Amino acid sequence: MATHIELNRTGDKMPIVGFGCWKVEKDCADTIYNAIKAGYRLIDGAAAYENEVEVGQGIARAIQEGIVKREDLFVVSKLWNTDHHKDHVRPAFDRTLKDMGLDYIDLYLVHFPIPVKHVDPKVQYPGGWENPETKKMEYQRSPLHLCWAEMEKLVDAGLVRNIGISNTNVMMLLDMFSYCRYKPATLQVELHPYLQQNNLVRWVQSQDVAITAYSSFGPASYVQLNEAGKTAKPLLTHETIEQVAKKYSKSPAQVLLRWSVQRNVAVIPKSMNVDRMKANLDLFDWTLEDEDIKTINSLEMGARFNDTLEYGIDLPLFD
Numbered sequence: 507m508a509t510h511i512e513l514n515r516t517g518d519k520m521p522i523v524g525f526g527c528w529k530v531e532k533d534c535a536d537t538i539y540n541a542i543k544a545g546y547r548l549i550d551g552a553a554a555y556e557n558e559v560e561v562g563q564g565i566a567r568a569i570q571e572g573i574v575k576r577e578d579l580f581v582v583s584k585l586w587n588t589d590h591h592k593d594h595v596r597p598a599f600d601r602t603l604k605d606m607g608l609d610y611i612d613l614y615l616v617h618f619p620i621p622v623k624h625v626d627p628k629v630q631y632p633g634g635w636e637n638p639e640t641k642k643m644e645y646q647r648s649p650l651h652l653c654w655a656e657m658e659k660l661v662d663a664g665l666v667r668n669i670g671i672s673n674t675n676v677m678m679l680l681d682m683f684s685y686c687r688y689k690p691a692t693l694q695v696e697l698h699p700y701l702q703q704n705n706l707v708r709w710v711q712s713q714d715v716a717i718t719a720y721s722s723f724g725p726a727s728y729v730q731l732n733e734a735g736k737t738a739k740p741l742l743t744h745e746t747i748e749q750v751a752k753k754y755s756k757s758p759a760q761v762l763l764r765w766s767v768q769r770n771v772a773v774i775p776k777s778m779n780v781d782r783m784k785a786n787l788d789l790f791d792w793t794l795e796d797e798d799i800k801t802i803n804s805l806e807m808g809a810r811f812n813d814t815l816e817y818g819i820d821l822p823l824f825d
């Protein structure tokens with residue numbers, strides 16, 4: 507079982523298990539440092555997670571202590587919706603780089619294919635979904651092809667090694683393929699047994715675009731955020747997952763992560779707890795048998811938790 511996915515164009519080896527930085531709030535620098543110490547080499551951040559300064563501090567400490575060199579790490583960040591305009595991509599990226607104290611990023615993603623009216627970082631940083639003045643989500647005429655051209659310029663400038671996109675579908679990728687100079691290296695989407703997106707995964711992988719799954723534990727990180735997260739049966743204590751876990755003497759979390767990596771889909775679990783961090787990395791010396799994969803696959807129900815509609819935003823993005 508490969509521990510990396512080789513990315514198109516650069517051939518860079520993206521670790522198939524990384525550490526997710528969303529909602530790493532308290533003791534963030536220590537958490538990132540601990541994650542690197544525990545063995546994580548991919549750090550999945552974003553301007554929108556409001557912790558890039560602390561993430562950078564955690565990385566700096568791990569480098570200072572000689573645990574890793576910068577080139578051993580694969581650092582990911584994401585461009586927020588309010589910075590899609592061609593005049594705002596570079597300044598937004600520069601802020602991320604400065605906040606993290608780095609001089610390049612391994613992978614920069616367009617966080618959502620939603621161009622939202624720009625917000626001056628002096629007024630609000632990072633921007634949100636709603637405009638701070640009107641308290642409404644306002645769109646902006648900044649087409650993705652112009653935004654993508656700016657992302658490509660970051661590659662040309664040697665500031666970003668790979669570029670990709672998140673929260674989108676086949677239709678948009680097909681359109682991107684028709685104008686891009688640099689094909690997206692990765693697509694990051696919500697994926698777990700309740701939302702398997704088999705056609706998307708199969709087709710995107712066949713186009714040599716790597717897939718990263720976020721929220722591998724399904725509703726776990728949405729319990730406090732929305733109704734779907736609150737009401738769905740947790741996957742981490744689901745009897746089907748527990749039964750499979752028992753068979754392999756693994757935890758339900760490990761089964762959910764292994765289920766992804768076994769289809770060559772990268773995972774980026776987030777945990778504040780060092781033992782769980784370590785366990786989430788321990789996915790490589792065992793294999794789920796086909797019958798257990800089938801059992802897990804039977805949990806499909808098309809349930810999406812990170813859905814704009816679930817946050818009360820009237821945008822059926824995934825329809």
Ligand SMILES: NC(=O)c1ccc[n+]([C@@H]2O[C@H](COP(=O)([O-])OP(=O)(O)OC[C@H]3O[C@@H](n4cnc5c(N)ncnc54)[C@H](OP(=O)(O)O)[C@@H]3O)[C@@H](O)[C@H]2O)c1
Nearest residue numbers: 526527528550672720721722723727759775776777778782
């Ligand atoms: N592109 C996007 O739009 C997008 C959207 C969402 C997420 N993401 C990325 O994906 C990452 C992961 O997704 P996520 O943050 O939604 O959550 P997740 O990794 O699916 O789940 C995190 C939750 O699971 C718990 N957990 C972690 N390991 C566990 C284990 N071994 N046993 C039991 N519970 C465990 C964590 O609690 P503890 O911390 O207490 O362990 C936390 O409550 C994010 O951090 C972010 O980097 C990207």
